[in-house]
Amino acid sequence: MEWYAAVDLGATNTRALVADTDGTAHGRARRPTPQADGQAITRAVVATLERARDAAGVAPDALAAIGVGSIGPLDTDAGAVVAPPNVPADRIELEAALSERTGAPVTLRNDAIAGVRGERRFTDAPENTVYLTLSTGVGAGVAVDGHVLHGHRGNAAEVGHLSLVPGGRPCGCGGTGHWEAYCSGAGIAAHARSLATDHPTRLDPDELDAAAVFAAADPDTVTASVAETDAVERLSTDLPEAPPDGEGDALATRVVADAVRVNARGVAALAHAYAPELISVGGTVALSNSDLLVDPLPDLLATAGLAVPAPDVRETPLDGDAVIRGALASVLPE
Known part of the structure; x- marks a missing residue:
């Protein structure tokens, strides 16, 4: 079975889940988003994902891909959040940090853009x-x-x-x-x-x-x-x-x-x-x-x-x- 992970990085909370190919969640984790610099937030994202992966009983190298929905503004070319107005960080590195830790490819989306993808995939949204x-x-x-x-x-x-x-x-x-x-x-x-x-x-x-x-x-x-x-x-x-x-x-x-x-x-x-x-x-x-x-x-x-x-x-x-x-x-x- 292939396993996929998702992260929701918000200004207040950070959440993660691990799911199978049908989108059924097998493990979840959540923690407050640190009101700190970008490195602290990156570490919190990685730790939250690892907790969700462990809750699902999935091996560290078994994720096929990771999707991230994040606060913005984004620089998707660099895989990072840049100058977000609602957390005290200048830059939050996401794609490189998650990929290096897991070996899986990472796709970064603005949180609301991720939201409309969720509506289209999992509801009757036109x-x-x-x-x-x-x-x-x-x-x-x-x-x-x-x-x-x-x-x-x-x-x-x-x-x-x-x-x-x-x-x-x-x-x-x-x-x-x-x-x-x-x-x-x-x-x-x-x-x-x-x-x-x-x-x-x-x-x-x-x-x-x-x-x-x-x-x-x-x-x-x-x-x-x-x-x-x-x-x-x-x-x-x-x-x-x-x-x-x-x-x-x-x-x-x-x-x-x-x-x-x-x-x-x-x-x-x-x-x-x-x-x-x-x-x-x-x-x-x-x-x-x-x-x-x-x-x-x-x-x-x-x-x-x-x-x-x-x-x-x-x-x-x-x-x-x-x-x-x-x-x-x-x-x-x-």
Whole structure:
């Protein structure tokens, strides 16, 4: 039997699996991604893969190929991640390190590009599909007429850095008004922190993350505010009227409402750029808050004045495995 491995290198977690030729996983491993230099992250990737291989009972030299879905930006010519905005590393060597350790060939893909490969291989996703991830960062993988777009050095559809809010919030990459600055886990937390300096909030600035912001927001107020006909075009300029005690935090509610609106703008941009039949949404932020970030999208797109047919929008049926399954699909036999 031939064995294949896949790695999902995220800004928050690193995961690996080992599977047979049918794509059935026989061993898995997971660990937090070190918030350290590139060498430390490379070592963590290798160690995670070896743990998954050992869990599958596979010999060290028995892997036929390894697929990697990784945060970007990438240099696929060199097999490395270069200057990623969401981890403190200048460069993360992947292909050479994994190949040297295992003797197997390695294929490196952007994580969202891997995600759309997973959708196409393991679900009913049509030929024109976008996989959108809202996680520590924001990104997309695109299939047009059945062809997955890779782009120069593997960086097609880095949509998290589309400027959707003129003069808007700073992004971790150094730009402003980017999709990622409003809708990623890191961006949502940073947005809340910036408002907390001038506005009252029950949130603890020292414990702020996206999960805390969503937990503190009032979902009914968010839903009502984004249901207005111009909601996609307009961001909040004031905090919503503070709900009674126990029903939500006004600052958190504004941050979440802004995330919903900007996310709809971004999805509309994807529809115009690629004319997908389906946009499948994954990533930890989206999957943990799909009632606010995914479910409203069809209605919001209906009021966004699309010049192309509106795509179907769904939460990915691969749950948290879209990227790692897509990395596997990149190396499995057809």
